Amino acid sequence: MLQTVAYWPKGTVFVSVVDPGVGSARKSLVVQTNNDQYIVTPDNGTLTHIYKKIGIKQIREIDEEVNRLPQSGASHTFHGRDIYAYTGARLAAGALSFADIGQELKAEEIVCLPYYEPKLEEGSITGTIDILDVRFGNLWTNISRELFLELGVDYGETVEIEIVYDSRSIYHNKMTFGRSFASIHIGEPVLYVNSLDNMAVAINQGVICEGL
Secondary structure: OHHHHOOOOOOOEEEOOOOOOOOOOOOEEEEEEOOOOEEEEEOOOOOHHHHHHHOEEEEEEOOOOOOOOOOOOOOOOOHHHHHHHHHHHHHHHOOOOHHHOOOEEOHHHOOOOOOOOOEEEOOEEEOOEEEEEOOOOEEEEEEEHHHHHOOOOOOOOEEEEEEEEOOEEEEEEEEEEOOOHHHOOOOOEEEEEOOOOEEEEEEOOOOOOOOO
């Protein structure tokens, strides 16, 4: 969602349903972001990056007794249609006001996934891999280009990359900091700036995440 919402105008209503806990006690939410957009989603961590990077102005918990598809009350496994799409469509159409969605919640009450800001310490940067670029097998980090450049590294220079998971080093290699995949030979690894202006690692015409 973080990659998408910035390109849409104020008042846009997004429906985001990743809901393995459907039918459980998890809450159903509509949030108004600091950019005055609306997101309809379960309260299971999907709002983590929106909360941290964009900010949330207001949150309403969906009153599922009122705001759900008529004659769907006996179904508890299709909330994407019966609650989220239904509420989002009515909100976008002006048939439902934000205030009528349900009770207001505090931003601190929502479920957030663990989130770690990148850190620059003693000539190295530690961050997290937030995104798997599925189409190409590349790994996108939360390390911004601006922070990385504080290391004083120029294009064409070699950097050392280590990926740690569960306290174990699962990848350790040296690679070129390149402008694009054309900066290195086919099959070689590269560190580059992705479309989010963050640092990413890849293999030219390969899949760096294989075997990790």
